[in-house]
Structure formats: structure tokens, C-alpha cells
Amino acid sequence: MDRQALRERLLRIVGPDGIIDDPDELLVYEYDASDEVFAGHHRPDITVLPRTAEQVQEIVNLANEFGIPVTPRGAGTGLAGAALAVRGGILLVMTRMNRVLEINERDGYAIVEPGVINLELSQLTQPRGYFFAPDPASQRACTIGGNVANNSGGPHCLKYGVTSNHILGLEVVLPSGERIWTGGPAPESPGVDLTGVLVGSEGTLGIVTKVMVRLTRLPEAVNVLLAAFPDLESASQATSAIIAAGILPAALEMMDQLTIKAVEAAFHAGYPEDAGAVLLIELDGLAEIVAESAERVAELCRQCGATEVRVARTPRERELLWLGRKSAFGAMGRLSPNYYLVDTTVPRTKLPPTMRTVEELSREYRLRIANVFHAGDGNLHPLILFDRLVPGEIERVLRCTTDILQYCVDVGGTLSGEHGIGFEKRDYMTLIFTTDDLCAMAGLKRSFDPRELFNPDKVFPSGFSCGEVNALRQQALAQRLGIEFV
Amino acid sequence: MSEQAVFQQALEHIARLGEQREPARYELDGRRPQLAVAPPSVAALQEIVAVASQAGLATVPWGGGTQMGLGNLPRAFDLALDLRKLNSIVQYEPDDLTVAVQAGCTLGELSAKLGAHGQMLPVDCPTPDRTTIGGLVATGLSGPRRYGYGALRDLLIGISVVLPNGQLSRGGGMVVKNVSGYDMMRLHYAALGSLGVIVQLNFKVIPKPRSERTVVAAYRRLADAAEGALRIRFSQLVPTAIVLLDGRAARVVGLNLQGWVAALRCEGPPVAVQRQADRIGEAVRPAAERLDVLEGGASERLWAEISGAIAAAPLDRAIRVRIGQNPSELPQLAEEIDRACTGLAVERSRWLDIGSGLCYTALASEREADLRLAWERLARLGLHATLLSAPPAVKVDTDVFGREPAGLAVMRALKETFDPTGILNPGRFVGWL
Numbered sequence: 001m002d003r004q005a006l007r008e009r010l011l012r013i014v015g016p017d018g019i020i021d022d023p024d025e026l027l028v029y030e031y032d033a034s035d036e037v038f039a040g041h042h043r044p045d046i047t048v049l050p051r052t053a054e055q056v057q058e059i060v061n062l063a064n065e066f067g068i069p070v071t072p073r074g075a076g077t078g079l080a081g082a083a084l085a086v087r088g089g090i091l092l093v094m095t096r097m098n099r100v101l102e103i104n105e106r107d108g109y110a111i112v113e114p115g116v117i118n119l120e121l122s123q124l125t126q127p128r129g130y131f132f133a134p135d136p137a138s139q140r141a142c143t144i145g146g147n148v149a150n151n152s153g154g155p156h157c158l159k160y161g162v163t164s165n166h167i168l169g170l171e172v173v174l175p176s177g178e179r180i181w182t183g184g185p186a187p188e189s190p191g192v193d194l195t196g197v198l199v200g201s202e203g204t205l206g207i208v209t210k211v212m213v214r215l216t217r218l219p220e221a222v223n224v225l226l227a228a229f230p231d232l233e234s235a236s237q238a239t240s241a242i243i244a245a246g247i248l249p250a251a252l253e254m255m256d257q258l259t260i261k262a263v264e265a266a267f268h269a270g271y272p273e274d275a276g277a278v279l280l281i282e283l284d285g286l287a288e289i290v291a292e293s294a295e296r297v298a299e300l301c302r303q304c305g306a307t308e309v310r311v312a313r314t315p316r317e318r319e320l321l322w323l324g325r326k327s328a329f330g331a332m333g334r335l336s337p338n339y340y341l342v343d344t345t346v347p348r349t350k351l352p353p354t355m356r357t358v359e360e361l362s363r364e365y366r367l368r369i370a371n372v373f374h375a376g377d378g379n380l381h382p383l384i385l386f387d388r389l390v391p392g393e394i395e396r397v398l399r400c401t402t403d404i405l406q407y408c409v410d411v412g413g414t415l416s417g418e419h420g421i422g423f424e425k426r427d428y429m430t431l432i433f434t435t436d437d438l439c440a441m442a443g444l445k446r447s448f449d450p451r452e453l454f455n456p457d458k459v460f461p462s463g464f465s466c467g468e469v470n471a472l473r474q475q476a477l478a479q480r481l482g483i484e485f486v
Numbered sequence: 487m488s489e490q491a492v493f494q495q496a497l498e499h500i501a502r503l504g505e506q507r508e509p510a511r512y513e514l515d516g517r518r519p520q521l522a523v524a525p526p527s528v529a530a531l532q533e534i535v536a537v538a539s540q541a542g543l544a545t546v547p548w549g550g551g552t553q554m555g556l557g558n559l560p561r562a563f564d565l566a567l568d569l570r571k572l573n574s575i576v577q578y579e580p581d582d583l584t585v586a587v588q589a590g591c592t593l594g595e596l597s598a599k600l601g602a603h604g605q606m607l608p609v610d611c612p613t614p615d616r617t618t619i620g621g622l623v624a625t626g627l628s629g630p631r632r633y634g635y636g637a638l639r640d641l642l643i644g645i646s647v648v649l650p651n652g653q654l655s656r657g658g659g660m661v662v663k664n665v666s667g668y669d670m671m672r673l674h675y676a677a678l679g680s681l682g683v684i685v686q687l688n689f690k691v692i693p694k695p696r697s698e699r700t701v702v703a704a705y706r707r708l709a710d711a712a713e714g715a716l717r718i719r720f721s722q723l724v725p726t727a728i729v730l731l732d733g734r735a736a737r738v739v740g741l742n743l744q745g746w747v748a749a750l751r752c753e754g755p756p757v758a759v760q761r762q763a764d765r766i767g768e769a770v771r772p773a774a775e776r777l778d779v780l781e782g783g784a785s786e787r788l789w790a791e792i793s794g795a796i797a798a799a800p801l802d803r804a805i806r807v808r809i810g811q812n813p814s815e816l817p818q819l820a821e822e823i824d825r826a827c828t829g830l831a832v833e834r835s836r837w838l839d840i841g842s843g844l845c846y847t848a849l850a851s852e853r854e855a856d857l858r859l860a861w862e863r864l865a866r867l868g869l870h871a872t873l874l875s876a877p878p879a880v881k882v883d884t885d886v887f888g889r890e891p892a893g894l895a896v897m898r899a900l901k902e903t904f905d906p907t908g909i910l911n912p913g914r915f916v917g918w919l
């Protein structure tokens with residue numbers, strides 16, 4: 001690759017302030033929020049910060065011409081290493097494309113550029129009575145483009161669904177350089193659901209340059225309950241009981257004792273420090289339904305052994321309860337120099353045995369594990385606390401992670417509930433998918449990106465190839481039939 | 487071996503792999519297949535599809551056959567693949583609110599099983615005993631209840647598909663939150679069986695509301711009806727469906743009312759439903775000529791009728807068209823439809839799904855030429871327009887999916903990758919893919 005030529009051509013597209021290739025300045029772009037210990041650090045050849053969709057398109061054309069990889073990146077808060085330029089090339093940082101282009105309350109949507117910060121969008125629309133439902137705990141920093149690429153979740157996705165359910169359309173630059181709008185404000189536009197396919201594709205199929213998001217009406221009534229339990233098991237049972245009773249809370253979050261202590265020390269959110277676990281339950285909707293459900297939820301919690309059920313009376317109290325939850329990861333710094341977050345989902349009824357298993361593994365590997373997670377969805381986040389300077393600790397964290405994932409898969413769960421596969425989890429993919437499954441996914445990738453220039457080495461296991469499988473299958477079939485196909 | 491011999495041999499081989507059915511019962515746009523079979527197992531289906539693909543047999547997956555009106559005229563039609571023997575409920579976990587079901591299972595059968603545990607898939611259906619789950623997902627059409635519950639698209643958590651090369655491809659899983667790998671569910675949802683034959687679908691299911699009511703308000707003028715419906719849409723009330731019907735459409739679904747009718751559905755616990763129906767009633771009453779509230783079974787039946795009326799089942803001497811538009815602009819669209827029909831001998835009925843942003847219209851005429859002309863005009867309206875069903879003669883030389891969608895090049899690449907010999911529903915999908 002002729003670096004100098006590339007640099008000059010890029011310069012013409014984005015200007016001098018749109019390019020970073022000074023080694024010192026590139027340093028921050030070698031990392032994202034994934035742990036370096038597990039995902040490594042990877043230097044892009046050049047970081048480019050476009051301001052318009054047209055620029056993105058030109059950059060992609062250039063990448064095609066030079067045959068070099070392009071890795072899109074939002075705020076870099078991703079936890080799976082998906083925004084790392086593991087094969088070098090261009091790192092396309094989308095944060096300067098951060099305008100809100102349109103807010104249409106009448107038809108319930110907004111059009112934003114991908115660099116808009118998640119929380120800012122909701123703050124902007126709330127005074128008008130609307131919000132953007134996906135609310136990852138990182139919402140103060142992460143971008144809508146990153147949310148789209150990772151199909152991110154958040155506490156309120158229990159009731160409102162994950163990002164995918166809130167994306168009406170996308171403007172994307174495809175690997176071919178073509179720029180298209182998929183979807184639109186009216187549903188069921190004919191053709192393959194490209195919007196649906198692109199959401200969650202981790203920047204491997206297209207670069208999102210505009211997003212049409214659904215805006216959700218703020219509910220008439222909101223009620224937040226905090227229930228304290230003696231242990232994780234009883235809290236897990238309460239979770240199952242609430243869901244099985246046909247109640248759909250807006251959010252149902254769990255925190256264990258370790259987390260409660262850390263959060264209390266850092267933020268004084270008012271959580272009962274002696275509890276073994278707490279559930280944070282938000283109910284919203286019509287006033288009548290919220291009132292009725294709140295009573296029923298309190299009752300179910302008590303039946304499952306809750307020692308205390310508190311109701312937040314004021315918006316301020318509500319906020320405080322949420323602050324503790326949303327800042328929980330940040331509070332972990334008080335407990336340990338490093339932590340590794342395992343994101344996985346199990347069927348909700350499997351939560352109690354899963355929590356038990358996590359506890360056992362914690363003892364077995366002599367690693368403290370904190371739990372703070374989206375219990376209502378069965379989406380757990382064991383946080384394995386460790387110190388990378390202690391010899392042997394990293395290996396134990398890895399083995400413990402593998403055991404947790406394997407257990408979750410064995411009980412019918414999956415590898416990632418919301419953080420994505422990215423670079424870091426890709427070699428686990430064979431735990432849940434067969435070669436045939438992966439080949440079909442590779443077919444999808446190839447249809448979009450035959451040269452594999454968009455965010456390479458992500459999602460698929462390392463060294464994965466399915467070229468020969470199909471040829472062998474066809475031979476076998478022809479033999480069995482005794483037919484020679486043309 | 488000659489192409490003809492391969493073709494014959496393939497047909498014979500396939501005939502042995504499944505139960506044969508009477509080809510006359512699998513008519514598609516006036517054509518009949520050479521062979522109709524029902525594979526007894528996924529393994530048999532895999533082999534059938536692989537053989538068909540190698541021999542180039544034009545293959546049409548077949549569920550209940552209730553929505554075969556949707557799609558372009560097939561380029562060829564050799565084999566009907568009846569999937570109704572793949573009809574088991576594979577796994578149902580009521581406490582997890584998840585179910586895995588084979589594609590050939592009917593909605594009726596699944597609903598009965600879910601209903602016994604107070605759960606449901608939120609689709610209305612006039613023909614639950616024929617409609618299959620695979621057909622629902624392959625067509626990707628949702629009725630007005632999408633407003634309250636989302637489309638099936640958003641409840642799909644896992645899928646298994648037999649690809650034309652015979653391989654079984656799975657995506658997703660049995661958990662409600664999952665970002666492991668690509669979203670293969672949405673790749674096949676609404677792809678009209680053009681990329682693979684769906685064999686299993688996993689859903690998150692929804693607690694069945696304990697009661698329901700529908701507020702039905704009749705207006706003289708469209709503007710008043712629309713104003714009321716849109717006001718509710720902007721409010722914090724949470725009806726699960728909002729539809730406007732013109733007089734003729736209202737009569738089709740058994741409401742004997744004039745002018746424009748607004749129907750708003752409330753579902754949930756009894757007290758809440760009653761309160762909400764009252765509040766909606768108060769809000770839409772002022773300009774209404776008449777206001778009724780349907781309860782329980784009557785409400786449910788109305789919505790099954792509405793879903794039936796807007797579906798893609800072929801009608802004689804009539805076409806059905808679906809047009810997407812911003813909810814707030816649907817009333818205007820209704821008037822544009824009227825203008826588009828001027829000078830044509832057609833009778834038209836219009837349903838405006840204000841909750842979702844879709845308009846359905848059925849146009850009847852003795853004159854085929856007028857139906858063709860009407861579609862040509864309607865095809866330009868709104869954000870997108872689809873000819874859901876029409877007599878074959880009207881379908882000739884037109885893409886029933888209307889304007890060419892953006893991204894057709896990628897869709898073509900997908901088709902070529904997954905179905906290189908072009909055997910699945912050949913020519914029937916968007917852009918004649």
C-alpha cells in the first residue's frame with residue numbers, strides 16, 4: 001500500500017483536521033472499551049473523521065481502490081473489541097457526524113447522524129413527550145451508530161425491545177460504495193429487510209451515515225420499586241415469578257451484594273447494604289395498570305422472600321435508584337484494579353441455577369464475581385474482578401469465562417445478549433453454531449462485502465472458511481442419486 | 487445426461503422422498519406444478535431442495551396457501567413443496583414466554599397451545615386453521631395490531647432454514663435477547679421464501695390480555711375521523727390498534743355504518759381496558775355521528791375480519807393494494823386514491839392503519855384494463871406501494887412490489903449467493919428475483 005498516496009487522497013476528502021496518523025495521537029485509537037488483556041491493541045494505519053455521508057462514500061471508494069480495510073467506530077465504548085482495526089487500514093471515526101437532522105413527533109420518528117450520543121437524543125425529545133427507548137448503561141457516551149451496529153440493549157429493552165425494534169430506516173454506505181436508504185417511516189417496504197440485517201452487524205456489512213429512529217411516547221405513569229432479598233437465588237425466583245405472572249415491567253434489574261456495596265460506597269444511592277441482592281423494578285404505562293401491577297409485583301417479591309420492598313415516591317428518588325444501577329460498572333473500580341464483564345443470556349427460568357453456578361465457579365477459580373444485570377431478559381453480566389499484575393490471574397479469568405459461557409449455552413442460552421461478538425468472542429461462536437450455520441452467515445457477509453474490507457476479522461471464528469464444505473456436499477448428493485448434474 | 491433426463495430423474499427422486507399431493511390443489515396465478523409433495527421430515531426436505539436446486543426445478547414453498555396472491559407471476563413452476571407435515575411444536579416454555587415451532591404448524595394449533603397458558607402471538611387471523619407460521623413469516627405482513635405489539639419480526643428470536651444447497655442454517659436461539667452472529671431471522675422475514683425454506687421459528691410470546699374492547703366511532707367526514715384517530719395516536723393512551731375505514735370497507739367487515747369509521751382497540755386487564763375505552767371514547771366523541779363500544783368476542787371478531795379484508799388472498803375481478811405512508815399523511819393518501827380512480831369503472835374500499843402507517847385498498851371492476859390502469863396510478867403513491875393480489879392478467883409485465891427498492895443490487899447478490907440456480911419462488915420476489 002502506498003501510504004503517502006492514500007494520505008493525500010484522504011486529505012483531499014476530509015481536510016487536514018479530519019486525519020490522524022501521528023503515532024502518538026493514534027494511540028487512543030488502538031483500544032476500545034474491551035480489555036486490552038483479552039482483545040489486545042491494534043493500530044490503524046490512519047484514523048479518518050468524516051463530517052458528511054458523501055465523505056464516507058468517497059472514503060469507501062478509496063478503500064476499495066487501495067484494497068485496504070475500513071473499520072467504523074463510534075465512541076469506542078464497545079466491550080467486544082468490535083471497533084478495533086485488527087488488520088490496520090482506515091479507522092473511520094463517526095463522532096463528528098453528530099447532528100440531529102429532524103424530529104417528527106407527529107409520525108414518531110427522528111433522523112439523526114450516527115455520531116449523536118444516545119442520551120442526548122432522549123434529552124432533546126423528552127420535553128416534547130418522546131424518548132428513544134434503547135438505553136445502554138453507557139448512554140452518556142455511546143453513539144446511536146454504535147447502538148445500531150451492536151443492536152444494543154439497556155434496562156428498558158425488557159418492555160420496549162432492543163435497538164433493532166426502534167430503527168425504522170438507515171442510510172448506509174455499502175462496501176460497493178453505493179449509498180442507500182433502507183426502510184422508512186412506513187413499515188413493510190418491499191424487498192429483503194436490509195434494515196433488519198444491518199442492525200447488529202457490527203459494522204461488517206455497511207457504514208451507517210444516517211439513522212431513522214422510532215420515538216416512543218413517554219408513559220403516563222411510572223413507578224419504581226426496589227426489593228431487597230437475602231440472596232441471588234430468591235431474587236432470581238422473584239424475577240421468574242413476575243414474568244410468569246404475565247406482568248411486563250419496563251425494566252427489571254438485579255444487583256448482588258458486592259455490587260450494592262460498591263455502588264453505595266461510590267454514590268449513596270440508598271440501597272440496603274445488608275441485602276444479598278436487590279431488584280430494581282420499573283413499571284410504566286397507563287396509571288391504572290401501573291398501580292395494579294405495582295401491588296402485584298410487591299406481593300410476588302414478598303412471596304419469594306423479599307425482606308423489604310420500597311417504592312420511589314418522587315422523580316428524584318427514582319433517579320437516585322437508577323443512578324446507582326447505571327453507574328455500577330464505574331463503581332467496580334473501587335473493588336478491584338481490573339474487571340472482566342461476561343455478557344450472556346439464559347432462558348429466564350434458568351437464572352437461579354445459573355447464578356448458583358456462577359457462585360461455584362467464583363469459588364473454584366478463586367475470583368470474586370459481582371453481578372449486575374438485566375434479570376428480566378435473562379441477560380446476565382458476571383463481572384469477574386481481577387488484577388492483571390497477579391501472575392496466573394488472567395488465565396483463570398479466561399477459563400472461568402469459558403466455563404460460564406459453556407454452562408449458559410448448555411442450559412439453552414447464548415454467547416452475547418447485547419455487547420456483541422466482535423473480535424473478542426469470535427472464537428466462542430462454534431459453541432452455538434455449526435459450520436453450516438456459520439457458512440450461511442458468511443454467505444450473507446459475502447453478498448454485501450465480497451472483498452471483506454469492512455471490519456475484517458470480526459464475528460466469525462479465526463481461520464474460518466467454508467469454501468469446500470459446499471462442494472463436498474454436492475458431490476455426495478450426486479453420488480447418492482447417480483445423477484450427473486451440469 | 488440430457489437436461490430433460492436430469493429434470494425427470496430429479497422429479498422422480500423427489501416424489502419418493504415425500505408424500506405426493508394432487509398438483510391441481512396448488513394453483514398459483516393460474517399455473518399448476520408438475521409435482522406436489524409434502525416432505526415428512528427436515529432431512530427429507532433438505533434432500534428434496536438440494537436435488538431441486540441441482541436440477542433447476544422451479545420450487546414454491548407452500549404453507550396454508552392462503553396468501554399465494556402476493557408475488558410476481560412465477561417464471562416457472564415445477565414443484566410445490568407442501569410444508570404442513572412439518573408441524574410440531576418443538577419446545578414450549580410457558581414460564582420463559584418462548585416457543586419453538588415448525589413452519590408448517592398452523593396459527594390455530596399454536597394459538598390453542600399458547601392460549602392454554604394464557605399466552606399468544608399477537609396476530610389476528612380470519613383463517614387460523616389454514617395459515618401456517620412459516621407463511622406468516624415468509625410474507626411478513628402484520629395487521630393493525632402491530633401498533634400495540636410490534637410485528638412478528640420483532641418477536642422472532644430464532645430460525646432454521648433449509649437453503650437451496652440442502653444445508654440447514656440456524657440463527658438466533660431460544661433467548662429473548664441475543665446478538666450472537668448475524669440476524670438471520672430478519673434476512674428471511676418477508677423474503678417470500680426466495681432465499682430458503684423456513685423449517686422452524688422461535689418466538690417470544692406475549693401474555694394474553696385478559697380482556698378487550700373496541701371503540702367504534704362513525705363520522706361524516708374523513709377529516710374528523712382522522713383528527714380523532716391521530717389525537718389518540720399522539721396521546722399517552724395505549725390502544726393496540728387504530729384503523730380508519732371508509733363506508734364500503736366498514737361494510738366488508740360487517741359494520742353497517744356510513745361515512746368514515748374509526749376503530750380503536752384496547753387490550754389488557756379489565757379495569758384498565760374499561761377506563762381506557764372510556765377515555766378514548768370521550769376524546770373521539772365530539773365530532774362523531776355515532777359511537778359504539780364492542781366488548782370481548784365481538785371486538786375480537788371485528789379485528790379478525792379486518793385482517794382478512796386487508797390480506798393478500800386473491801379475489802375475482804379485483805385487486806388489493808397496500809401503500810406505505812406517514813401516519814399523519816394517510817388521510818391525504820385516501821383522497822389521492824380517490825382521485826387516482828377517477829374515470830375508471832372501479833369500486834373501492836380503503837382501510838387506513840393509522841397506528842402503523844399503511845393504507846390498504848381493494849378495487850373491484852368488471853374491466854381488467856381499468857384494474858391495470860388503477861394499479862399503475864396507485865403504484866406511484868405514498869412511500870411504497872404493493873399489489874397484494876390481482877388476477878394474473880393484471881400482473882403481466884408489472885412488478886407487484888412497485889417501485890424498485892433501494893439496495894436491489896445487494897438483494898440480487900443475496901439471491902445469487904443463497905439460491906444460485908434460482909429455484910425458489912423464481913421471479914416472484916421484488917425486482918423479479
Ligand SMILES: Cc1cc2nc3c(=O)[nH]c(=O)nc-3n(C[C@H](O)[C@H](O)[C@H](O)COP(=O)(O)OP(=O)(O)OC[C@H]3O[C@@H](n4cnc5c(N)ncnc54)[C@H](O)[C@@H]3O)c2cc1C
Binds near residue numbers: 083
Ligand atoms: C460502562 C459501559 C456500560 C455499557 N452498558 C451497556 C448496556 O447496558 N447495554 C449494551 O448493549 N451495551 C453496553 N455497553 C457497550 C457499548 O456501550 C455499546 O455496545 C454501544 O452501543 C457502543 O457504542 P459506541 O458508539 O461506543 O460504538 P463503538 O464501540 O465505537 O463501536 C461498536 C461497533 O459499532 C460499529 N460502528 C460504530 N459506528 C458505526 C457506524 N456509524 N456504522 C457502522 N458501524 C458502526 C463499530 O465498527 C463496532 O463494531 C456498555 C459499555 C460500557 C463501557
Ligand SMILES: Cc1cc2nc3c(=O)[nH]c(=O)nc-3n(C[C@H](O)[C@H](O)[C@H](O)COP(=O)(O)OP(=O)(O)OC[C@H]3O[C@@H](n4cnc5c(N)ncnc54)[C@H](O)[C@@H]3O)c2cc1C
Binds near residue numbers: 619626793797
Ligand atoms: C396486508 C396483510 C395483512 C395481514 N395481516 C395479518 C394479520 O394481522 N394476522 C394474520 O394472521 N395474518 C395476516 N395476514 C395474512 C398472513 O400474511 C397470512 O395469513 C399468511 O402469510 C399465510 O400463511 P399461509 O401458510 O397460508 O402461506 P402461503 O399462502 O402458503 O404462502 C405465502 C407465501 O409464503 C411462502 N412460504 C410459505 N411457507 C413458507 C416457508 N415455510 N418457507 C419459505 N416460504 C414459505 C410461499 O412460497 C408463499 O409465497 C395479512 C396479510 C396481508 C396481505
